[in-house]
Amino acid sequence: MPFVFLYRYLLWHYSDGLKASFNKAVNAVIGFLNFFSVLHLFGTLFSPWHRVIESYGRGFDAARFFYAITGNAISRLLGALLRSFVIVVGIAAAALSVIAGVFFIFLWIFLPFLVPLLFITGIIFLFA
Amino acid sequence: MSTIQFPKHPFFIAARIERLIPLRRIAHPRNAVAAAIIFILGVYLVSGHPALLGFLLLMLATFLFFYLWSQFIRMYAGRGLAILSGDFESAGDAMAPDEWPYYLAFSSATILSGINDHDDTEELIRNFLERGFGKFLFGRLGIERTEFLLELKSKHKETGHEFRINFLELIKEAARAALKNGHSFITPADILSAIGFLDKTFLQILIAREVAPKDFDYAMHWFDIAEEHGKHRTFLERLESSPGIGKEWAFGYSPFLDRRSREITVRSGEELHILAHKKEISALEEALSKDSTANAVLIGEPGVGKMTIVKGLARKIGEGKSVPVLNYRRVRKLAMEDILTEKTVGGIEETLGRIFRDAEIAGNVILVIEDIEQYITPGLATNLMELLLPFLRSSRIKIIGLASDSGYAKSVAEHPVIGTLFHEIKIGEPDEEAVILILEDTALFLERKYKRNILYPAIKKIYELASRLITDAPFPEKGISILEEVFASARSSGEYGSIAADVVERLFERKFGAKIGEVGAPEKETLVDLENRLHRRVVNQEEAIRAISDAIRRKRTGISAGSKPAGSFLFLGPTGVGKTETAKALAEAYFGAEERMIRFDMSEYQAPDDLGRLIGSLESRSAGILAEKVRANPFSLLLLDEVEKAHPNILNLFLQILDEGRATDAYGKKIDFTNTIIIATSNAGAELIRRLLNEKVPYAEIKKQLLDEVFRSRVFSPEFINRFDGVIVYVPLGRREVRMIAELMLGALKKRLEGEGYGLQWGEELLDWLAEKGYSEVFGGRELRRVIQERIESQIAKDILAGKYKKGELIKLSPL
Numbered sequence: 001m002p003f004v005f006l007y008r009y010l011l012w013h014y015s016d017g018l019k020a021s022f023n024k025a026v027n028a029v030i031g032f033l034n035f036f037s038v039l040h041l042f043g044t045l046f047s048p049w050h051r052v053i054e055s056y057g058r059g060f061d062a063a064r065f066f067y068a069i070t071g072n073a074i075s076r077l078l079g080a081l082l083r084s085f086v087i088v089v090g091i092a093a094a095a096l097s098v099i100a101g102v103f104f105i106f107l108w109i110f111l112p113f114l115v116p117l118l119f120i121t122g123i124i125f126l127f128a
Numbered sequence: 129m130s131t132i133q134f135p136k137h138p139f140f141i142a143a144r145i146e147r148l149i150p151l152r153r154i155a156h157p158r159n160a161v162a163a164a165i166i167f168i169l170g171v172y173l174v175s176g177h178p179a180l181l182g183f184l185l186l187m188l189a190t191f192l193f194f195y196l197w198s199q200f201i202r203m204y205a206g207r208g209l210a211i212l213s214g215d216f217e218s219a220g221d222a223m224a225p226d227e228w229p230y231y232l233a234f235s236s237a238t239i240l241s242g243i244n245d246h247d248d249t250e251e252l253i254r255n256f257l258e259r260g261f262g263k264f265l266f267g268r269l270g271i272e273r274t275e276f277l278l279e280l281k282s283k284h285k286e287t288g289h290e291f292r293i294n295f296l297e298l299i300k301e302a303a304r305a306a307l308k309n310g311h312s313f314i315t316p317a318d319i320l321s322a323i324g325f326l327d328k329t330f331l332q333i334l335i336a337r338e339v340a341p342k343d344f345d346y347a348m349h350w351f352d353i354a355e356e357h358g359k360h361r362t363f364l365e366r367l368e369s370s371p372g373i374g375k376e377w378a379f380g381y382s383p384f385l386d387r388r389s390r391e392i393t394v395r396s397g398e399e400l401h402i403l404a405h406k407k408e409i410s411a412l413e414e415a416l417s418k419d420s421t422a423n424a425v426l427i428g429e430p431g432v433g434k435m436t437i438v439k440g441l442a443r444k445i446g447e448g449k450s451v452p453v454l455n456y457r458r459v460r461k462l463a464m465e466d467i468l469t470e471k472t473v474g475g476i477e478e479t480l481g482r483i484f485r486d487a488e489i490a491g492n493v494i495l496v497i498e499d500i501e502q503y504i505t506p507g508l509a510t511n512l513m514e515l516l517l518p519f520l521r522s523s524r525i526k527i528i529g530l531a532s533d534s535g536y537a538k539s540v541a542e543h544p545v546i547g548t549l550f551h552e553i554k555i556g557e558p559d560e561e562a563v564i565l566i567l568e569d570t571a572l573f574l575e576r577k578y579k580r581n582i583l584y585p586a587i588k589k590i591y592e593l594a595s596r597l598i599t600d601a602p603f604p605e606k607g608i609s610i611l612e613e614v615f616a617s618a619r620s621s622g623e624y625g626s627i628a629a630d631v632v633e634r635l636f637e638r639k640f641g642a643k644i645g646e647v648g649a650p651e652k653e654t655l656v657d658l659e660n661r662l663h664r665r666v667v668n669q670e671e672a673i674r675a676i677s678d679a680i681r682r683k684r685t686g687i688s689a690g691s692k693p694a695g696s697f698l699f700l701g702p703t704g705v706g707k708t709e710t711a712k713a714l715a716e717a718y719f720g721a722e723e724r725m726i727r728f729d730m731s732e733y734q735a736p737d738d739l740g741r742l743i744g745s746l747e748s749r750s751a752g753i754l755a756e757k758v759r760a761n762p763f764s765l766l767l768l769d770e771v772e773k774a775h776p777n778i779l780n781l782f783l784q785i786l787d788e789g790r791a792t793d794a795y796g797k798k799i800d801f802t803n804t805i806i807i808a809t810s811n812a813g814a815e816l817i818r819r820l821l822n823e824k825v826p827y828a829e830i831k832k833q834l835l836d837e838v839f840r841s842r843v844f845s846p847e848f849i850n851r852f853d854g855v856i857v858y859v860p861l862g863r864r865e866v867r868m869i870a871e872l873m874l875g876a877l878k879k880r881l882e883g884e885g886y887g888l889q890w891g892e893e894l895l896d897w898l899a900e901k902g903y904s905e906v907f908g909g910r911e912l913r914r915v916i917q918e919r920i921e922s923q924i925a926k927d928i929l930a931g932k933y934k935k936g937e938l939i940k941l942s943p944l
Contacts, residue, residue, distance in 0.1 A: 004141075005141055005145075008136065008137075008138045008141045009138065009141065009200065011138060012138035012141075012142075012200065012203070013196075013200075016138070016203060017199065017200070017203065020199075020203060024364065027364050027368065028364055028367070030368070031364055031367035031368045032367070034367070034368060034370075034372060034448070035367055035370055035372035035373065036372060036373055036374070037372050037373060037374040037375050040374065040375055041374050041377070044377070044378035047377075047378040049377065050376075050377060050378075050379065050380055050381050051378070051379060051380035051381075051489060051490070051491065052380075052381075079377065079378075082374075082377070083374065083377065086373055086374050111192060111196060112196075114192065115189050115192050115193050115196070116189070118185045118186070118188050118189035118192070119185070119186060119189040121182075121185050122181075122182045122183065122184070122185030122186035122187075122188075122189060123182065123186070124182065125178050125179065125181045125182025125183075125185060126179050126182030126183055126186065127182070128178055128179075128182065
């Protein structure tokens with residue numbers, strides 16, 4: 001009976017279990033990309049920071065024009081800078097989660113062997 | 129013996145493992161092992177002893193073993209292998225004989241995997257009752273499990289029915305129950321429900337314990353809700369539903385709006401209120417995303433859950449689970465109560481203008497305005513339509529208005545453009561099932577707060593009594609507020625243990641000052657002895673007293689129809705014969721105090737416009753006296769004096785009240801009269817009564833002739849008279865009755881004087897004298913009251929003031 005249990009467990013471990021581990025790893029990557037709003041920030045990379053924009057006013061006034069264009073450029077650059085920073089952090093977090101995911105999947109594959117191996121090694125060390 | 133074989137799928141292995149050792153049992157050992165790993169690792173790093181390394185590896189192996197175990201079980205917990213679909217009537221039949229295990233929920237498979245003989249219903253039920261589900265269900269229903277099972281066995285023995293159900297038949301029925309209950313898999317609740325359907329004895333025992341099949345279903349849903357609450361969101365789930373960083377950076381700042389509005393958030397304990405409004409939330413979502421200028425208005429009475437719907441949408445938007453055009457927008461409620469404190473209309477307009485401009489600049493705001501009809505109805509002092517109009521047409525701001533039915537209809541009637549600016553979503557009162565589920569959900573939250581459990585019968589009682597007695601507020605609001613009061617009252621009374629239905633009854637009794645539950649022993653005495661109690665104040669009028677007493681007993685024991693007033697009587701007879709006194713005596717005997725009588729002199733309601741004084745008027749914005757008084761005291765006696773003088777329109781109102789036990793006020797709110805005794809008095813036909821009595825006509829004949837006369841002279845229509853439970857004819861008083869009343873009145877005077885410290889004494893000759901002087905054919909007992917007041921009470925007052933009597937002395941009365 002325990003062998004039947006073990007056999008069916010192993011069947012699950014390398015089918016549905018492995019699939020679930022893979023899904024978890026993928027979801028973690030998506031989760032980090034969503035948390036750091038990577039796609040959203042890409043889409044609005046050069047939008048003014050919190051819509052802080054200066055009006056050019058009616059008619060042409062050189063001083064006002066240069067004041068507005070400078071202000072708006074700063075707002076967009078500041079926005080782009082901060083967004084880029086968060087995008088980089090987000091991509092880094094996602095990349096780390098990819099590495100962690102790959103490690104996790106590998107660990108998952110070896111876990112059924114690792115557990116008895118650790119157990120036996122532990123016994124050996126304990127009585128060595 | 130019939131043992132079923134489960135398919136060779138890991139799902140069923142997981143179910144068997146869970147059956148042997150539930151996952152929750154390994155939570156503590158796993159945490160202990162994790163802590164041990166950290167500790168041993170620390171010690172090993174310091175000492176470097178190889179045995180510690182061995183121990184560390186052993187602990188690590190144990191931890192990983194627990195991890196794999198929990199992953200294996202969690203993979204299947206809360207789900208099944210195949211989702212049920214299709215019409216529930218044919219679900220079971222369409223299922224192939226060997227495919228049913230795939231539709232089992234994990235919890236059902238866990239229970240069924242430990243059963244030897246699946247056709248043995250007793251074994252099946254016992255196994256269900258021993259698990260968490262059975263414990264919760266029967267615990268909440270207030271039924272002792274062992275007792276229930278014993279009774280079930282003995283009933284089967286008595287009737288000779290076999291206590292076995294074909295398991296495949298049972299599963300087919302359970303599949304139908306699952307689809308009916310909206311479950312994707314066959315849960316333990318569905319299997320128990322199927323047992324109840326197939327085993328009539330099971331159902332009979334439940335019904336005997338006042339648990340109807342629908343109660344059983346509602347209580348089972350409660351378990352689902354509790355399970356749902358018990359689930360912890362994993363790190364990944366929280367990460368996915370988090371708004372994260374930077375989503376608002378492309379939108380503007382709104383400092384002024386932020387100060388003058390509040391963010392809409394969902395409190396713990398409100399989850400199911402939101403679930404109950406899933407359809408309306410989707411409708412609101414759809415309305416707001418139709419086009420860039422779309423706004424929506426939720427129309428419904430205060431308390432039906434309009435703000436809950438907005439909260440539900442706000443949560444979806446916040447978690448990014450709504451449609452892309454709405455996701456991550458800020459949902460904020462305008463603090464109109466603060467804004468309206470501005471000193472001038474100009475000030476209010478300026479503030480609102482700044483707020484809306486802020487919201488427009490921000491570009492990601494959904495503004496919620498409560499009672500929006502107050503600000504868009506021409507003619508009202510708070511009308512801000514001109515100011516709101518450009519913002520309602522703006523594509524950079526979305527507005528959700530909350531309005532009442534009548535208020536919004538009035539706004540649209542007077543300003544048709546409003547209808548084109550908002551997508552209307554009507555919100556009705558939730559049905560019984562939704563209300564009970566909301567109450568169960570709220571109860572779980574309140575249980576944690578007040579550290580007490582509540583039983584299902586208490587929840588059911590709240591629903592029943594609130595629907596019957598609280599008519600000025602809708603569900604779920606009234607149910608939730610009563611539920612909170614019940615918990616607070618249980619805590620303040622210091623009672624421990626679970627809150628049962630009687631706690632709810634007591635709360636309602638205190639609230640309404642009347643007996644509500646089953647007829648108790650003291651009340652039984654009152655009801656049995658009602659005639660004598662009334663006769664303590666009312667002399668003679670045997671027929672009247674008997675008819676009233678019979679009607680009240682019928683009502684209180686639940687024999688009479690429930691959707692009518694508690695009792696309704698028309699008292700016909702000359703003045704001063706005890707009609708009003710009977711009403712007072714009844715109010716005292718039945719409701720406990722004479723003050724429970726609400727009296728209306730109907731001669732003051734002779735014009736058609738007087739209807740507004742009774743049930744309120746929209747023009748004058750006044751609440752009706754009748755509506756207010758009956759709502760405040762539903763357990764009372766309503767006395768309509770000289771009812772024949774009221775305008776026919778007003779009589780029509782009472783026609784409806786007498787027929788249906790309820791009326792609607794000018795604002796469309798119900799007024800409930802089903803707990804009110806209505807007594808109408810009239811002097812119509814008094815002369816005829818006197819004449820017929822002189823002719824020695826029997827009582828029954830007098831009544832018949834009097835009614836004929838009343839119909840002939842069109843004082844009342846036959847349908848009006850027929851609506852009363854009884855038409856009681858009061859006969860004029862003779863000298864003998866006047867003498868008896870004199871004794872009663874002197875007794876009352878004696879009581880009052882004793883309260884002041886004086887005694888009172890009189891003899892037979894005084895009573896004879898009063899019977900002589902106080903008798904009047906025209907004024908009846910009123911003449912006697914006048915004589916006692918003028919000749920006795922006034923004289924005593926003068927003597928006391930003159931110092932003739934001192935406290936403690938006896939005042940002796942004699943004929944003057």
